Structure formats: structure tokens, C-alpha cells
Amino acid sequence: MATVTYSKATRIYPGTERPAVDHLDLEIGDGEFLVLVGPSGCGKSTSLRMLAGLEDVDEGTISIDSRDVTHLPPKARDIAMVFQNYALYPHMTVYENMAFALKLRKTSKAEIDRRVKEAAGLLQLEEYLNRKPKALSGGQRQRVAMGRAIVREPQVFLMDEPLSNLDAKLRVQTRSQIATLQANLGITTVYVTHDQTEAMTMGHRVAVMLDGVLQQVDTPRALYDAPANVFVAGFIGSPAMNIKTVQLTEQGAAFAEMVLPLTRQQVATAHADGGNGKVTVGFRPEDTDIVGASEGGMPIVVELVEDLGADANVYGHAAIGGASERFVVRTDRRHMPNMGDTVFIKPRSEHHHAFHAVSGSRI
Ligand SMILES: Nc1ncnc2c1ncn2[C@@H]1O[C@H](COP(=O)(O)OP(=O)(O)OP(=O)(O)O)[C@@H](O)[C@H]1O
Ligand SMILES: [Mg+2]
16 A cells, blocks of 8 residues: 655656656555546656656656655566556466566465466456467456556556557446456556546546646546636546637626626636736536527527437537637437527536636636
């Protein structure tokens, strides 16, 4: 059992100017499942590899419990890592793959056997122990990779996109298996993905990164309900939140025929620091209704309807301040409009988010 603490941890790759990971401050609790998420190149793998000892830390420190591991070799850190490509040994059986690290450590035969069989049981791999990796499905190989990490009984698990080689359906199954397994083992886990659905469904907390900088770390619910800035607002949720920068009035944010109310405090904050009479507001497709023409909504012209079975995503555009802006609304099947229709959309009261027009911070 262990906590992990990144303290101003920074990685600047040789020959580059901008840090790949920039003063990362992050505390991961004992037994916690923390997910690092963000777009490609934002520094997720680098952060993980710094913790594993596979990448130098140029500034700041990393500790496991109260032990400063910043400059310890990977072997001395008591962590186990599962990579995207699994890196199984092709000439070894499933059993041998799982036993390998323990053999190197000169663990006794009986103890190896106990651990491998226990992991195989957890992962439903018992009947495949004598097979070679090439005779396994993608999902089974993924489980062997997990098994290799589990048998080491590490203090911390690190996983870098371990599901990205699986097809969509298997990915969904496997992600719930990993979450359950982690909950049962109670081992502190740092999990990297670029998939926000994976992050939101698996993580106890989710850390969102952009350009090497941590944007927000919070529970999935809090990230969804109160994104700290425009980037997080747009990144979490699918389809993405409708986010527009519009004119600020004393009442709030002025869309063409609709004003989204803001408190006096929000209006004041929006004006400060060069806000310049503008404010950025967002509302989620699922927090928005199609309303009657007289109910104070904003007219949009429907350009696409995605029928998802249970409900539908309606895409359309509206003219705001002379520009054509796109919006998306989630609606139930009974209220599905047709392409070319004009419909009136209105976010539910209190369900819009406001951000400073320049800094992008939540206000
Ligand atoms: N060995 C390296 N030398 C120089 N720059 C590197 C090196 N490895 C990664 N980078 C750069 O550091 C940044 C962060 O890379 P990293 O691999 O951590 O991103 P990531 O968030 O894991 O992305 P992805 O989702 O694509 O895996 C990127 O801009 C990348 O180009
Ligand atoms: Mg990566």
C-alpha cells in the first residue's frame, strides 16, 4: 500500500525548450485509482514514466509514501507497469511470462506457483497457462500483461493505455474488469488514457492535462459539474459542451434571442482582467431542451440528426453576432426534428457554465 506524490515534477527532453511535463503537483492516495487523461502529446506517458523511473526528472521530486524516489532506478521503486503493446515474451508460455520477473528475483518455485495461479484465477486465465501468446486473443494477451504485473505484488500499478489494442466492445468489458480487479486488490494505480469515457468510468479521480500542464484533478462528477476552465469543459463529455464567447450584458451572456443569466459577481469577474465586454459560456447537449417558439429559446437550423436509438443528437447552426455558430442538443426520440427545421433550444436553468473570455478560467 502506498501514496504517490509528484511535487513540481518537470521533464524537459534534451534538445527541446518546452517542458513535456511542467511543474506537476499531484497527490495520489493509498489504494486510489487515478486516471491521467488528455490529448495526444500532453505529457501523460512522460508523467507515468517519470514515476516508473524510465524518464529523468529535471526539476522537482517524486515520492512513494515518504520515500523520495526521484533518482532511484526503476527496480528499486516497487512498481509494476502494463504497457500498451503488452510486450509479452513470444517464446514463453503464459505461465512463464507471468513467472519471469519473480524468477529473476529468485523467488522460490512454490511461491511463484502460488502467485501465478492466484493471478490466473483472478484473470480467468487458468486454462491458457500452457499456451504461447500467439495462440491467445487480444483480450487474453491483455490479461496476461495484467497478470505479469499482479504477481509482482507491487506497491503501485502503472498502466499506459492498456486497452488501446482491443476492439471497442472488448475495451468496454475489460475496463470494468480492470476497475473491479483494482478495487479488490486495493493497489494504488495510475492509469493513462486519452479516452475521456474510459477516464470518467474507471477513475476515482481524474487528472486532466494539456501541453504538459495539469488543468484539474477531481472526481469524475466534479469535473463534469464544475470544469475549472474552457479546456476541461470541452474535453469532458460527449458530444462536447457547446462553448461560445458572446457579448456580456448586466443580465448575463447574450446569445441572439436568449440571455443566459449570470450573477452580479460573475458579471463583475467577466469584466475584470481585460474581459472586454465578452464572456465565454458553455452548456452541455444533455442539459439543453428543444422548447416552444415563445419560451425564450434560441432558434437553430437543424443540419444533422444522429439517431442513437434511445435518444438523438441534433446538430444545427444559429447566427450570433454576424457569424454562424454550431450547436448540438441531446433530445429524446419523440422530439426528433428533421433536417432543415428551425427549432428553439434552451439550456436548463442553472445548467450553464461561465468562463472568463480571455483566461478561460471558470467564473
Ligand atoms: N524522447 C523524447 N524526446 C523528445 N521529446 C519527446 C520524447 N518523448 C516524448 N516527447 C514529447 O513530449 C511530449 C509529451 O509526450 P508524451 O509521450 O508524454 O505524450 P502523451 O500524452 O503520452 O501522448 P499520447 O496520447 O500520444 O501517447 C510530446 O510533445 C512529445 O513529442
Ligand atoms: Mg502516451
